[in-house]
Amino acid sequence: MSGDARRSVGAAPDAADAPNDRRDTVFEVRGLDVAFEMSRGRSRVVRDADIDIYREETLGxxxxxxxxKSMLASSLLNAVVEPGVTTGDVTYYPPDGGDPVSVLDLSESELNRFRWEEVAMVFQGAMSSFNPVTKxxxxxxxxxxxxxxxxPAGMDRARDLLESLYLDPDRVLDSYPHELSGGMKQRALIALSLILEPEVLVMDEPTAALDLLMQRSIVSLLRELQxxxxLTLVFITHDLPLLTKLADRITVMYAFNMIETGSTDEILYNASHPYTRALLAATPDLNVAVDEMHAIEGSKPDPVESIRGCSYHPRCPLADDDCRSEEPSMFTVESGHEVACYHYEQAAEAIPLRGDANSGRGGGTDE
Structure with missing residues (x-):
């Protein structure tokens, strides 16, 4: 593949094919790195990430x-905790043509406003997000x-939000967090995150501690709220089947790198990175026999290790000398579908998916 066939993930496709343009971009991320200095070396937990996030879409x-993926989510709000260091460019485009905001350059007071009024975040543990001794x-x-x-106007909005999430406002507002179930706390936290009418809601594993029925309910409610x-939603998860119920586009991360981005259907039915295909093949599915599911052999690299070439090559059946010597750039597969793999054209044959289960839609989260 020639070098001119490569470009950064998230870069706008050709104008004739682009589903969005710059006016529709809400976040533009370029060259994003997150690193921690550790006693045994420097750990890079996000590496040279490039992506655009479009207004009113759901990016999984x-x-x-x-x-x-969680470090990437925190970077959108410049919220990586010390001693983490975030470098690169994160640009937020306000609605109605406002001036672009360089998120990593905001002062502490500017960040406090930005994180609630423009972009809000819902974390995995609802209980840890509430003061347990405060109603x-x-x-x-x-x-x-x-x-x-x-x-008064804000509390009226709070009641409307809670009702939108099928909660009794009086009961929830007059309760301490421990008096609510896990699903109720998570929905109350979503309502709280929306109280200042942010443009973007970033959700980091918001359903991880919930049972399957509550996960399905939360996802359905998020579609209604959006x-x-x-809203623009950024939904972080390790649960691929759950994501297929919500996302318009999916970005796959492996070993601190973004390795494939495309529409949800494109990723599910036409995944082109060997890791993405292996991840789909390993996804639990109630409609598929256990012996048809295959774990991904090997283990992911240590964040302190410096791997030459493609980070997935030690586990990849297609790896060759090119993969071991030079990290691949992003190749355009289809409009808006990009993959960091030298051998994406051979991936489908080398790593077949499970018949009609390849979409990830057959698992326990189906409606």
Whole structure:
């Protein structure tokens, strides 16, 4: 493949094929790195990430534990905790043509406003996000007060949000967090994150601690909220079947790198990276016999190790000398579908998917 066939992940496709243009871009990420200095060396947990996130879309970011997806999510809000160091460019484009915002250059006071009023984040553990000795109502009121918002109007919005999430506002607002079930706490946290009407909602494994029925319910509610409030969603998860119910596009991460990005259907039916195909083949499915599911052999690299070439080559059946010597750039497979693999054209034959289960839609999260 010639070098002119390569370009960075997330770069806009040709104008004739582009589903979005710059006016529709809400986040532009270029050359993003997140690193931690450790006693045994420097650990890079996000490596040279490039992607655009489009307004009112749902972008799913999927990968196994420790792939860097949570660090990528935190970087969108410049919220990587010390001693982590974030470098590169994260540009936020406000609605209605406002001036672009360089997120990594914001002051602490500017970040405090940005993180609630423009972009909000929902973390995995709802209980740890609430003060256990403070009623839920107080969390809403204090958030409104800290951002100098009209409290009566804001509390009316809180009630509307809670009702949209099929919660009884009086019961939830007058409860302490421990008095609510896991699903109720998670929905209350989603309502709290939306109280200041942010443009973007970043969700880091928001359903990980919930049972399958509640996961399905949360995903269904998120679709409704997105339509009602014109939200852009960034949904981080290791659960690929769950993601297929919500995402418009999917980015796959492996070993701190973004390795494939495309529409949900393109990723599910026409995955081109060997890791993505192996991940699909390993996904549990209630409709498939256990002996038809195949674990991915080997283990992911240590974040401190410096791997030459493609980070997946030690586990990849297609790896050759090129893969071991030079990291691949992104190749364009179809409009908007990009993959970092020298041998993407051979991946389908080398790593077949499971018949009609290849979509990941046959698992326990189907509606």
């Amino acid at each position: 970011i999927v990968g196994e534990s420790g792939s860097g 839920v109502r107080t969390h809403f009121r204090e958030t409104l007060q800290d951002h100098e918002r009209n409290i 339509a009602e409030y014109d």
